[in-house]
Each structure stands twice: as structure tokens, then as C-alpha cells.
Amino acid sequence: MPESNVPTARTRVVREPQRAVYDRATAYQILDEGFICHVGFTVEGQPYVIPTGYGRRGDNLYLHGSAASRMLRSLERGIPVCVTVTLLDGLVLARSIFNHSMNYRSVVVLGTALLVDDPQEKLEALIALSEHILPGRWKESRQPTEKELKATSVLRLPMEEFSAKVREGGVIDDEEDYAFPTWAGVIPLQMVAGEPISDARLLPGQTVPAYAKGYSRKKTA
Amino acid sequence: MPESNVPTARTRVVREPQRAVYDRATAYQILDEGFICHVGFTVEGQPYVIPTGYGRRGDNLYLHGSAASRMLRSLERGIPVCVTVTLLDGLVLARSIFNHSMNYRSVVVLGTALLVDDPQEKLEALIALSEHILPGRWKESRQPTEKELKATSVLRLPMEEFSAKVREGGVIDDEEDYAFPTWAGVIPLQMVAGEPISDARLLPGQTVPAYAKGYSRKKTA
Numbered sequence: 539m540p541e542s543n544v545p546t547a548r549t550r551v552v553r554e555p556q557r558a559v560y561d562r563a564t565a566y567q568i569l570d571e572g573f574i575c576h577v578g579f580t581v582e583g584q585p586y587v588i589p590t591g592y593g594r595r596g597d598n599l600y601l602h603g604s605a606a607s608r609m610l611r612s613l614e615r616g617i618p619v620c621v622t623v624t625l626l627d628g629l630v631l632a633r634s635i636f637n638h639s640m641n642y643r644s645v646v647v648l649g650t651a652l653l654v655d656d657p658q659e660k661l662e663a664l665i666a667l668s669e670h671i672l673p674g675r676w677k678e679s680r681q682p683t684e685k686e687l688k689a690t691s692v693l694r695l696p697m698e699e700f701s702a703k704v705r706e707g708g709v710i711d712d713e714e715d716y717a718f719p720t721w722a723g724v725i726p727l728q729m730v731a732g733e734p735i736s737d738a739r740l741l742p743g744q745t746v747p748a749y750a751k752g753y754s755r756k757k758t759a
Numbered sequence: 760m761p762e763s764n765v766p767t768a769r770t771r772v773v774r775e776p777q778r779a780v781y782d783r784a785t786a787y788q789i790l791d792e793g794f795i796c797h798v799g800f801t802v803e804g805q806p807y808v809i810p811t812g813y814g815r816r817g818d819n820l821y822l823h824g825s826a827a828s829r830m831l832r833s834l835e836r837g838i839p840v841c842v843t844v845t846l847l848d849g850l851v852l853a854r855s856i857f858n859h860s861m862n863y864r865s866v867v868v869l870g871t872a873l874l875v876d877d878p879q880e881k882l883e884a885l886i887a888l889s890e891h892i893l894p895g896r897w898k899e900s901r902q903p904t905e906k907e908l909k910a911t912s913v914l915r916l917p918m919e920e921f922s923a924k925v926r927e928g929g930v931i932d933d934e935e936d937y938a939f940p941t942w943a944g945v946i947p948l949q950m951v952a953g954e955p956i957s958d959a960r961l962l963p964g965q966t967v968p969a970y971a972k973g974y975s976r977k978k979t980a
Contacts, residue, residue: 548805552828552829553824553825553828553829574845574847574861576797576799576808576810576843577808578797578799578806578807578808578841580804580806583801583839584769584839584841584869585800585801585806585839585840585841586799586841586867586869587797587798587799587808587841587842587843587867588843588867589845589863589865591861603774604774607773607774608773608774618804618805618806619806620805620808621808622797622809624795624797624810626795626950629892629974631971632900633900633901634900634901634903635896635900635901635902635903636901636903636904636907636911638889638900640795640812642810644810646809648807664856668856668859671850672850672852675856675859676856678942679852679853679854679856679859679941680854680856680857680936680939680941682855682856682857683857686855686857708956708958709958715901716960718901719962719965720901721899721961721965721966721967721968721971722957722961722965723955723961723967723971724955724958725952725953725955725956725971725974726952726953726954726955726956727950727951727952727953728950728951728953729847729948729949729950729951730950731946731947731948732946732947732948732949733947734944734945734946734947735929735944735946735947736942736943736944737929737930737943737944737945738929739937739943740942740943740944741938741940744941744942746942746944750852750942750944753850
């Protein structure tokens with residue numbers, strides 16, 4: 539895949555084009571920090587948007603779910619989808635109500651999601667998905683049975699047509715508004731993990747693992 | 760509007776129907792805690808999913824944006840949309856990888872978003888949107904000019920066809936898996952606000968207002 543993604547008419551950012559990012563590295567960084575996407579698909583003219591987990595492996599995104607779900611039954615046919623990942627970083631309080639904004643990073647991927655048939659790719663995709671959401675957990679869990687794997691569908695969406703949008707930094711007011719007497723600034727927002735809550739039926743000696751105790755989506759480079 | 764929302768074939772929750780919630784009060788509670796939605800719409804057969812802020816006023820959702828945006832240009836024509844709001848509450852670590860889950864609350868609204876023409880409704884919708892995201896801010900900001908109002912489009916989506924889905928509580932493992940030796944439990948997740956960062960060009964005497972300092976989406980009943 540090329541490192542830079544040439545925007546198509548469909549992925550070219552129309553509004554606030556200065557916030558558009560088309561390079562693969564930035565998009566992957568956003569995708570790797572997030573783990574919930576919103577999948578859009580159309581059934582009989584009606585769009586549906588469903589939240590779900592995802593994983594990335596190389597230049598592919600993987601989605602999974604029950605083989606019986608409406609979403610996966612629809613997607614299996616190879617219909618066009620849009621997968622959007624949004625990270626919210628803050629509220630931007632300008633002096634004018636019009637210049638209020640949010641700091642965010644988002645990626646929009648267009649394409650056709652296809653059912654993963656190959657058992658090896660399916661297993662590797664499920665591991666990637668699990669490790670994406672919670673690194674270290676897969677090998678400490680009871681492994682999936684044949685029956686469980688059969689009940690799970692996995693879809694592959696190649697990262698071919700996408701765009702990212704980033705708004706960061708402080709307030710931008712019109713010059714004449716800097717004299718307007720109000721507070722202005724940024725309220726930072728972040729998704730944080732609390733203290734893990736142990737299940738009531740833990741076996742003796744089971745303590746909270748490090749990956750659960752120090753859970754964070756921020757990558758320490 | 761009826762208090763209970765009878766699911767249609769399109770909003771009936773297919774997977775994990777025990778997690779489905781159709782009452783209006785629960786859906787509104789979720790919508791009122793969130794403030795970012797993902798809007799799905801279809802253009803020439805391709806679905807798009809775009810994150811944006813929203814507000815609620817009675818039984819209507821309001822979206823806004825630049826009159827020039829691709830989304831709003833498309834939606835103005837009155838095409839079918841799906842607006843989804845998702846609140847993430849935690850990661851659920853079961854003993855089996857298959858029973859891993861997430862705690863979340865989500866609302867999916869289907870319908871046709873229509874452009875708000877009436878200037879009074881438009882202004883009230885913008886106030887509702889602003890107060891939804893940041894209560895108390897509107898009246899402390901420099902008010903919108905005619906030109907700014909003209910550059911902003913507002914859309915109304917009536918809450919007529921919707922469903923909500925809630926997963927809460929602890930781990931649910933298959934009975935035979937409780938003997939499997941691993942940690943199990945819940946990692947709570949929450950969106951939290953940090954210390955507000957004041958703009959460098961504040962007028963003397965401007966201090967961080969209470970609504971910015973104590974920002975939280977949790978409603979204290």
C-alpha cells in the first residue's frame with residue numbers, strides 16, 4: 539500500500555480542508571488508539587450505524603460479531619460500508635459562540651467489507667482484534683472452540699480509500715472578538731480506565747493482571 | 760409521542776434481544792449523557808458515517824454544521840439517516856475469550872432529517888445544542904450574527920423510530936469455565952474532563968467558569 543493516500547472525490551475533506559490528513563501513518567495511529575468504530579451500511583435504502591470493536595492487521599481492518607447479527611448478515615454479501623473511528627480530545631470554548639469547536643481525531647474508511655473464509659486468517663484476525671482492544675489478554679483466556687469460532691463471523695476491510703481529520707490546539711477567534719469579555723480556552727477530554735472490578739467467582743490466587751490494572755489507550759512511544 | 764416505542768422491523772434488536780430497551784426515558788437519558796453522535800447517510804450507494812455534536816429538544820434531535828458541508832448538503836434533501844450515540848462504560852473480561860464483552864449504552868435513531876427553515880426554531884435549536892454540550896456557555900459567549908447564522912445549517916430529526924441497547928454488570932461465563940484459572944472482571948471506562956486550559960489572550964480578570972471547571976456528562980439526579 540502507498541504511504542500516502544490520494545483522496546478520491548468521496549474521501550476528500552470538503553469542510554475545513556486544513557484539518558484533513560491523508561497519510562497512512564497518522565490514520566493508523568488514530569485507529570490504533572481507538573477500539574470502537576461506527577460501521578455504516580445501507581439496507582433497502584436505509585442507512586444503519588452500529589458501534590462495534592475492531593482490530594487492525596497491516597493494511598486491513600477486521601470486524602467481528604455474531605454470524606446471526608443484522609449487520610454481519612448484511613455485510614457478508616459484500617456491500618459498501620463506511621467505518622468511522624473518532625477520538626474526542628476536548629471542547630474548545632471560543633469567545634464567539636460561532637467559533638466554538640471540538641478537538642478530535644477521526645478516520646473515515648470507505649470500502650467493501652468481505653467475509654473471511656480462511657480459518658487461519660479468521661483466527662489471526664480474532665487474535666488481532668482481541669490484542670488491539672486488550673493486549674495480553676488472548677493467551678490468558680480460555681481459547682475458542684470450533685463451535686464458538688463457527689458462531690463468529692469476521693470481516694476484512696482493506697484500508698484503500700480513507701481520510702483522517704484532526705483538530706487540535708487552542709481557541710481561534712475572529713480578531714475583533716478578543717476584546718469580548720468572557721473566558722476562553724480548552725476543556726481537555728479523555729477516556730480513562732478505573733480500578734478493575736474482580737468477578738465474584740475468581741479462583742483463589744487470581745490477582746488483577748498488569749494489562750487490566752494499567753489500562754490505557756495512549757501509546758507510550 | 761408515546762412513552763414506549765414499539766420496535767419496527769428496522770429497529771427491533773436482533774442480537775442479544777435481552778439488551779434491547781425501547782422506552783423513551785432510557786433512550787433520552789443516554790442521548791442526554793452523550794453529545795457526539797455518528798450520522799449515517801447514503802450518497803450514490805455509498806454510506807458515510809460522520810461524527811458530529813447534537814442537541815435534544817423534546818422529541819427532536821438537532822444537528823448542525825456548515826451549510827457547505829457534504830453531510831449537510833446531502834441531508835437537506837431529506838434523505839434517510841441513522842443517528843447513533845454510544846457511551847462506553849467498560850471492558851468485560853470473561854474467562855473464555857468468546858464471552859468477552861463491553862459494557863455500553865447506545866441509541867440508534869432512524870428517520871429523515873429535515874432542514875430547519877424557521878429562524879426562531881433554528882436559533883432555539885442552536886441554543887439547545889450549545890446548552891446540551893456545555894450548559895451555561897451560550898449566554899456568556901458573543902452571540903451569533905445574521906451572517907454566522909446564515910452560514911450554519913440546522914437539521915431536525917424527530918425521535919419516532921429508535922432503539923436503545925444496554926449491556927451492564929459483570930462477567931457472564933459458561934458454567935464449566937468458572938474452573939478455568941484466569942482473572943476475570945470489568946475494567947470501567949469513562950470520559951473525563953481535565954483541568955481547563957485558559958487561552959493565552961484572556962482579558963484581565965477572566966477566571967475559569969464553574970461549568971468549565973467541573974465539566975462532567977454524568978447527571979446528578
